[in-house]
Amino acid sequence: MPGFLDDIAPLKTAALAEFSAATDLPGLEQARINFLGSNGRFTALMKQLSALPKEEKPAAGKAINTAKLELEAALTSRRSELELQAALPKEPIDFTLPGRRRVLGKLHPLTQVTEDIIRSFRKIGFVVADGPEMEDEYHCFDALNTPADHPARDAQDTFYLAPAAAGEKPSTLLRTHTSSVQIRVMKSQPPPVRIIVPGRVYRRDNADATHNPTFHQVEGLYVDRNVTVGDLKGTVEFVFRELMGPETRIRFRPHYFSYTEPSFEIDFSSALTRKMGKEWLEIAGCGMVHPQVFENVGYDPEVWTGWAFGFGIERIAMIRYGINDIRLFYENDLRFLRQF
Numbered sequence: 256m257p258g259f260l261d262d263i264a265p266l267k268t269a270a271l272a273e274f275s276a277a278t279d280l281p282g283l284e285q286a287r288i289n290f291l292g293s294n295g296r297f298t299a300l301m302k303q304l305s306a307l308p309k310e311e312k313p314a315a316g317k318a319i320n321t322a323k324l325e326l327e328a329a330l331t332s333r334r335s336e337l338e339l340q341a342a343l344p345k346e347p348i349d350f351t352l353p354g355r356r357r358v359l360g361k362l363h364p365l366t367q368v369t370e371d372i373i374r375s376f377r378k379i380g381f382v383v384a385d386g387p388e389m390e391d392e393y394h395c396f397d398a399l400n401t402p403a404d405h406p407a408r409d410a411q412d413t414f415y416l417a418p419a420a421a422g423e424k425p426s427t428l429l430r431t432h433t434s435s436v437q438i439r440v441m442k443s444q445p446p447p448v449r450i451i452v453p454g455r456v457y458r459r460d461n462a463d464a465t466h467n468p469t470f471h472q473v474e475g476l477y478v479d480r481n482v483t484v485g486d487l488k489g490t491v492e493f494v495f496r497e498l499m500g501p502e503t504r505i506r507f508r509p510h511y512f513s514y515t516e517p518s519f520e521i522d523f524s525s526a527l528t529r530k531m532g533k534e535w536l537e538i539a540g541c542g543m544v545h546p547q548v549f550e551n552v553g554y555d556p557e558v559w560t561g562w563a564f565g566f567g568i569e570r571i572a573m574i575r576y577g578i579n580d581i582r583l584f585y586e587n588d589l590r591f592l593r594q595f
């Protein structure tokens with residue numbers, strides 16, 4: 256077969272041309288199959304080797320193997336060229352352009368204020384306690400020495416949930432204050448107690464600039480032996496100075512709450528209140544835990560004494576940031592929220 260050796264070079268040239276003409280990886284694979292696949296043209300030529308006369312075989316075998324190695328090398332280098340091409344961006348990129356910054360979310364201003372309040376109380380040994388927003392009358396009112404005819408229990412003030420059966424008196428409600436958690440904690444552990452209770456509360460108020468049907472409170476409760484109003488005042492002063500600045504002053508005014516005796520309202524005065532055109536601003540309610548409340552939870556009022564307070568978180572946040580409408584907190588308008 257005199258043609259064998261002469262066929263190698265043109266076939267090799269044709270294969271090399273086709274390899275370098277391939278513009279992508281699938282195209283190159285097709286070209287490989289055309290020549291080196293089991294039915295490829297180059298493979299077919301190799302198969303003719305065995306039919307050659309014995310004395311021609313060594314030279315022919317050497318020639319065709321050299322050609323095959325050359326084709327394989329060409330294939331490999333074209334493949335890596337095409338792989339690189341495929342990995343490169345299709346359009347030119349300006350690597351000097353500034354990157355796209357990911358927008359980081361932040362904590363809601365009410366959450367920030369709540370965390371600040373918690374942080375201050377933690378410094379003096381208080382822990383956070385929690386309780387249900389769907390409460391019963393017992394924990395929300397009765398156990399807090401708030402009798403059935405107390406105005407806070409009026410359907411005007413409180414969201415009662417539908418009774419289990421028709422005609423039955425509703426007894427489940429949305430808690431009107433976080434004071435209910437006082438009862439739950441005292442019933443679940445012996446004294447001493449040192450807790451604060453941040454949480455959501457509900458009132459049947461119409462929304463306006465200073466009211467919203469749901470808002471947030473922090474309740475505090477301290478029970479130990481020989482606790483005094485002095486402890487209460489010192490604690491409140493410490494926390495409000497942390498929250499509202501070191502020159503903050505506080506004062507107690509006598510008041511009435513059914514679960515404390517004596518009871519007080521707390522006013523505070525600082526650069527912030529003066530900015531609002533007032534020397535004193537009412538901020539919280541508090542008092543010494545009523546002996547009846549201790550009786551209700553099974554603490555001996557002859558042994559144990561304590562104080563409690565409660566205040567609204569929105570109000571603190573509004574004063575602190577100079578916000579004049581409580582509804583802004585609930586609208587989730589990013590232009591508002593981004594400012595904190």
Ligand code: DAH
Nearest residue numbers: 432515540541542563564565
């Ligand atoms: N529960 C009261 C309210 O919602 C706040 C309050 C006042 C809590 C006096 C107390 C307290 O623990 O002693 O307005």
